[in-house]
Amino acid sequence: MPRRNNRPAPTQSVPGGAGHDRIESGPDGSDYQVRAVPGARAVKPYRCPGCDHEIAVGVAHIVAWPADTDGADDRRHWHSGWWRGRRTRRPTR
Numbered sequence: 001m002p003r004r005n006n007r008p009a010p011t012q013s014v015p016g017g018a019g020h021d022r023i024e025s026g027p028d029g030s031d032y033q034v035r036a037v038p039g040a041r042a043v044k045p046y047r048c049p050g051c052d053h054e055i056a057v058g059v060a061h062i063v064a065w066p067a068d069t070d071g072a073d074d075r076r077h078w079h080s081g082w083w084r085g086r087r088t089r090r091p092t093r
């Protein structure tokens, strides 16, 4: 009988399944959990909080939420470029 490797598969604690989640600091300096959404998964239009324009269906983008929450209620969908450039193009307050 072959010996089975009992190491558990990597799990994601975030709803929505596996992804490339990572922690980055957000526009306000606090930690955000970040996930890339491929175009094939972008099935609804979203409003990007960075530029206040719509992210069209089928456009790959970024979803981010405060790292100290599970993201169920507080996800934000960003244009990828806007999220990456958030430190240099600061939102006005």
Ligand SMILES: [Zn+2]
Residues within 6 Å of the ligand: 048, 049, 050, 051, 052, 053, 078, 079, 082
């Ligand atoms: Zn945007």
